[in-house]
Amino acid sequence: MNKQNQLAEIHNSGKPYIIYKSKKGFNLFTNFSKKIILNNKNIKSFLKKQYKNKNKNTDLFIGFFGYEILNYLIDIKIPRQKNINFPKGIFYKPEKIINLSHNLNYKSTEVFRNSDFQININKNSYTKIFDKFKKKIKRGETYQIKICTKYKTKSKLNPLDFFTRLSKTNLAPEAFMIKDRNYSIISCSPENLITKKGSTITTKPIAGTVKKNKKMNKTKALNYFRKNLKETKEHNMIVDMERNDLSRICSAGTVKLQRAKVVEEYKDLFHYVSLIKGKVKKNIKNLDIIKAMMPGGSVIGCPKISTLNLLNKQEKENRNIYTGSFGYIKFNGDMRFNIIIRSILNYKNSSEISVASGVVIDSNAKHEFNENYIKAKALIDLFK
Secondary structure, three states: OOHHHHHHHHHHHOOOEEEEEOOOOEEEEEEEEEEEEOOOOOHHHHHHOOOOOOOOOOOEEEEEEOHHHHHHHOOOOOOOOEOOOOOOEEEEEEEEEEEEOOOOOOOOOOOOOOOOOEEOOOHHHHHHHHHHHHHHHHOOOOOEEEEEEEEEEEOOOOHHHHHHHHHHHOOOOOOEEEEOOOEEEEEOOOOEEEEEEOOEEEEOOEEEEEEOEOOEOHHHHHHHHHHOHHHHHHHHHHHHHHHHHHHOOEOOOOOEEEEEEEEEEOOOEEEEEEEEEEEEOOOOOHHHHHHHHOOOHHHOEEOHHHHHHHHHHHOOEOOOOOOOEEEEEEOOOOEEEEOOOOEEEEEOOEEEEEEEEEEOOOOOHHHHHHHHHHHHHHHHHHHO
């Protein structure tokens, strides 16, 4: 049986599985021997646990931290919000990993009827929130803040069909998919938050977005970002914050800007990206790394703690997976985590796509509201 047939067989069997983008294609994780549903009581013990077996490629846990539990870890309180009671985080212990090529082939014969997407914040409401945060920026309470909007629809979907199509039209370096019995997540996340191998750790902040069109190619996008004062300020602030986050867990003098301000191309947009590298101090534990780096600053704002408090007081709905992190922790201490953006959460026959754009002193409400739709469009198009 070839690997594509294996994928289809696992999918059709109803067994939980995970697909995660790798350098050469995708890794398929399955045959889970453990499933840990995280909560405020067990999250720290999960991250502190030590393991004897460290050499097999399956000696790891793979899964996600939701936004809420990451706030809990750094002692940020979230007021009571509208909640769908989705788990705060789930990690799986795989016993089998299958390497797949970039070319995923699967087509569903199922036909689902989906209702139209509804947005939780319309343009007028967005503008009021925008103006409120703009005043807080002028008063120095924050320098940059990300306003989250959600697109929601009642829907059933075949996650593998969606993910296969997404991988062909908008392949992203941190793309992943989870299929479990009662939920699925499909993501074309572009942003790596943590890659740790041995004592070396990197983070790749993304700050800056411009829509693709016939006149805007990669070279012109780079010129646009360089000349745009608002995008440059936003990017510099996030890079400085991520460097600061890394410095909390890295040896003095090792945190360096490895690659500065390059452009990455996606289906509907271009992003402005940098890469930062450091050497982790001795005796730093998994819990220390997660607390220092999460939630990722590029999708929150700056400074992180005060901005999180402002966001949480404003937002009426739980973010669930959005701006949490998906990835794995190996038993030897290596880890890789993305930031969960550009994602569909399907739970209880409902799908939600959350997006956010940054507000700085030079921002324009109409532009930022429209940018949110640009970010969501590649996922909304899958439902057509």
